Amino acid sequence: MAVRYQDLGLVNTRELFAKAVKGGYAVPAYNFNNLEQLQAIIMAATETRSPVILQVSSGARKYANQTLLRYMAQGAVEYAKELGQGRNIPIVLHLDHGDSYDLCVNCIETGFSSVMIDGSHLPYEENVALTSLVVGYAHRHEVTVEGELGVLAGVEDDVAAETHTYTEPDQVEDFVRKTGCDSLAISIGTSHGAYKFKPGQKAEIRLDILKEIETRIPGFPIVLHGASSVPQDLVMKINQFGGRLDNAIGISEAQLREAAKSAVCKINIDSDGRLAMTAAIRETFAAKPGEFDPRKYLGPARDALKAMYKHKNDAVLGSSGHAFD
């Protein structure tokens, strides 16, 4: 028996994105793999009264099991209701970087309200065909679909690209029209992970390409992957307490704020959460070498994560206060 996301209290992205584009903010899309990450995301979203997208990557599915993650998301809806004293923030359960039609169908049948089909590594016409196929199935179930055009540098789906292939503004209108996708991930210089720029390289994304894309598909929801800022205080803390991250550089908050004011309505953040947890855990281990209760180091890590997500919702994405628009 298929599980319908509507029965789990989840929502798709359609209305959220329409409001975000109009309101000049972006909805946060945070990856989760475990309980503490999920708790931090939900606590931050309810306290900032922000809508939120819970993302499940292929790595998360392998690590934590897809069924378990879906039940956790279902639990998160109840948890958010408890924290919000009965008032529900909108929560989306989204498949991050879906790589096949079958996987998207499987996620839709097991309660996901949104899926990404990432055909960005395929030749253009194959990307169009695959994305259209997923859209056809998803829309019959009121599930929204994110497509991608252009290839981010770095490692994506176990495929490494040395340089960015920026999204070609000339292709976006055709892609959106032919596929019927609900949002479009673009490549404008962001990349996955904590090493987004080489030392000495200008650490800037191509907001000029974003502007050009917007003129071709006005008001159409745009997505930014690889949008972690790699906060330097976290990098320093990790290195201070025995870690070794050399030349870790992210996207500036100022550029993300600028993007969020435009048609960028979903910003993906995973690496910053990993850094926040790692810094807090290393600090606890350094201060209390005798500690061996996971709650005593995962608890502070969860607190640090929550504080970081609140900051992003408030000051970077601008999604705070928009849960009940």
Ligand code: G3H
């Ligand atoms: O898209 C990249 C995300 O950060 C997920 O990465 O597959 O290692 O969980 P992951």
Ligand code: 13P
């Ligand atoms: P970061 O690695 O920059 O956090 O990006 C995450 C992402 O795009 C998930 O799809």
Ligand code: ZN
């Ligand atoms: Zn991504």
